Amino acid sequence: MIKQQLEKINKKIQKNCQQHHRHADEVTLLAVSKRHSSARIREAYDCGQRHFGENYLNEALEKQQQLASLDIQWHYIGSIQSNKSRKIAEHFTWVHTVDSIKIATRLANQRPDDLPPLNICLQINIDAEDSKSGLPADKNHLLDVVKTISLLPNIHLRGLMCIPAPKTDIAEERATFTQMQQLLQFINNHVDNVVLDTLSMGMSNDLDAAIECGATIVRVGTAIFGVRD
Ligand SMILES: *Cc1c(COP(=O)(O)O)cnc(C)c1O
Numbered sequence: 001m002i003k004q005q006l007e008k009i010n011k012k013i014q015k016n017c018q019q020h021h022r023h024a025d026e027v028t029l030l031a032v033s034k035r036h037s038s039a040r041i042r043e044a045y046d047c048g049q050r051h052f053g054e055n056y057l058n059e060a061l062e063k064q065q066q067l068a069s070l071d072i073q074w075h076y077i078g079s080i081q082s083n084k085s086r087k088i089a090e091h092f093t094w095v096h097t098v099d100s101i102k103i104a105t106r107l108a109n110q111r112p113d114d115l116p117p118l119n120i121c122l123q124i125n126i127d128a129e130d131s132k133s134g135l136p137a138d139k140n141h142l143l144d145v146v147k148t149i150s151l152l153p154n155i156h157l158r159g160l161m162c163i164p165a166p167k168t169d170i171a172e173e174r175a176t177f178t179q180m181q182q183l184l185q186f187i188n189n190h191v192d193n194v195v196l197d198t199l200s201m202g203m204s205n206d207l208d209a210a211i212e213c214g215a216t217i218v219r220v221g222t223a224i225f226g227v228r229d
Pocket residue numbers: 032034055077078163203204205219220221222223
């Protein structure tokens with residue numbers, strides 16, 4: 001089951017890349033495994049999947065222990081409470097949901113020196129929803145944040161991430177993802193010594209538009225593992 005779903009998603013990514021003149025290896029599939037068991041993660045791993053995304057710290061740490069012998073890249077994609085930042089800095093390769101200088105600074109200070117820099121993305125509240133965290137999509141404010149964060153040690157600012165509000169058609173999805181692409185471009189054009197190469201956007205339902213608009217990491221849960229309990 002997982003095998004077929006993974007094949008389907010990977011084909012879909014390939015097809016979208018071809019259509020939009022992108023190389024398939026520009027897009028990384030992040031399998032979002034929250035609320036799915038270690039056994040199911042192992043099943044996906046056995047099919048070649050290496051990047052897994054988790055939202056809940058304790059649940060993630062438990063799975064990491066159970067799967068410690070596997071060569072998995074763990075991505076943290078949940079909300080970050082200050083008092084959880086140390087464990088996140090210690091146990092993940094990527095964090096997609098950084099939304100303040102304060103959290104970035106904590107992660108930088110808490111990232112163990114013997115590990116490679118922690119890859120981080122800034123979460124953008126692209127549809128300005130009260131219910132979602134993330135930095136506002138304000139270009140000048142973002143420039144200040146990026147300049148400050150890019151100077152921190154032990155973290156590598158890679159790009160931007162968003163969780164858009166549900167849209168009614170692909171044109172609306174495109175409009176949102178294009179805004180993200182433009183923000184990334186704007187930052188790259190205006191901050192010296194910073195090259196952002198990552199757009200973490202697109203989930204089970206809006207993958208096509210995201211790839212069309214430059215996504216480099218798509219975060220897919222349901223379409224791989226099925227509906228969560
Ligand atoms: C759960 C989750 C996903 C995966 O969503 P699906 O609709 O199941 O593909 C992606 N990104 C984030 C941040 C999530 O919390």
